[in-house]
Amino acid sequence: MCGSTVERERPKSPNIQIYRPQLTSVLSIANRISGVITSFVAVGLVLWLLAVAAGPQTYAAAQGVLASPLGQIGLVIAIFAFFLHLCGGIRHLAWDAVYGFDLAAIYASGWAVVAGSIALTVATWIAALFMAR
Amino acid sequence: MARKSMRSPLAQASGLGSAKEGVEHWWRERLTAVALIPPALWFIASMIAHAGSDYVVFIAWLRMPSSTLMMVLLLVALFYHMALGLQVIIEDYVHSSVKLLALIIMRLSCFTVAAAGVLAILRVALSG
Numbered sequence: 001m002c003g004s005t006v007e008r009e010r011p012k013s014p015n016i017q018i019y020r021p022q023l024t025s026v027l028s029i030a031n032r033i034s035g036v037i038t039s040f041v042a043v044g045l046v047l048w049l050l051a052v053a054a055g056p057q058t059y060a061a062a063q064g065v066l067a068s069p070l071g072q073i074g075l076v077i078a079i080f081a082f083f084l085h086l087c088g089g090i091r092h093l094a095w096d097a098v099y100g101f102d103l104a105a106i107y108a109s110g111w112a113v114v115a116g117s118i119a120l121t122v123a124t125w126i127a128a129l130f131m132a133r
Numbered sequence: 134m135a136r137k138s139m140r141s142p143l144a145q146a147s148g149l150g151s152a153k154e155g156v157e158h159w160w161r162e163r164l165t166a167v168a169l170i171p172p173a174l175w176f177i178a179s180m181i182a183h184a185g186s187d188y189v190v191f192i193a194w195l196r197m198p199s200s201t202l203m204m205v206l207l208l209v210a211l212f213y214h215m216a217l218g219l220q221v222i223i224e225d226y227v228h229s230s231v232k233l234l235a236l237i238i239m240r241l242s243c244f245t246v247a248a249a250g251v252l253a254i255l256r257v258a259l260s261g
Contacts, residue, residue: 052253
């Protein structure tokens with residue numbers, strides 16, 4: 001029975017290729033991606049700690065890598081990914097405690113995560129530049 | 134039927150989900166997330182404060198017992214949380230026979246890197 005349906009490929013769901021990205025879905029995957037990036041940052045942190053423990057020369061070399069243009073770009077990405085995951089994580093903890101489930105609150109907290117993580121990244125960078133002077 | 138355990142059948146079954154682990158993984162993920170917030174923010178603040186420090190000043194700060202303690206707490210919570218999170222990602226996207234292998238490699242790698250980090254901290258704290 002229903003021989004025609006066998007030949008026709010059934011639609012797949014969710015159709016993320018044609019589905020318009022929304023703040024909710026973008027932040028959902030962003031939380032996962034920023035978590036993965038922060039994992040790489042964590043490995044980098046340990047490599048940096050090993051350089052610290054190895055002595056002043058190795059430490060200077062590690063600081064040189066971080067001070068290079070590529071190192072600075074990596075540092076900005078690392079700080080932003082960390083703050084995005086932190087803010088997104090706090091949003092998740094609020095949901096786990098059954099707060100902020102109506103649509104207005106979901107969008108308000110979502111934009112708060114975006115604005116908060118950008119603001120914290122910029123603030124961290126400016127504060128570090130000020131202290132480095 | 135002779136009972137093999139002193140625990141009641143209900144006590145044995147309660148808390149067990151379809152994967153026989155209940156909410157344990159989910160709960161540990163939340164617990165390590167909350168545990169990470171103070172040492173992570175402390176670390177960012179400390180790195181800002183030491184942006185202009187030289188090696189001697191920085192090492193002196195790292196050797197303080199409070200700094201050493203916070204760094205160890207940070208590394209343990211960070212890599213525990215990281216292993217739990219990466220486990221979910223592997224379980225979501227890897228469905229072939231390499232899934233178990235990927236999970237094992239990920240777990241052992243997290244443990245190894247965390248141990249290396251803790252040893253580096255202790256080496257700075259306890260040397261000379």
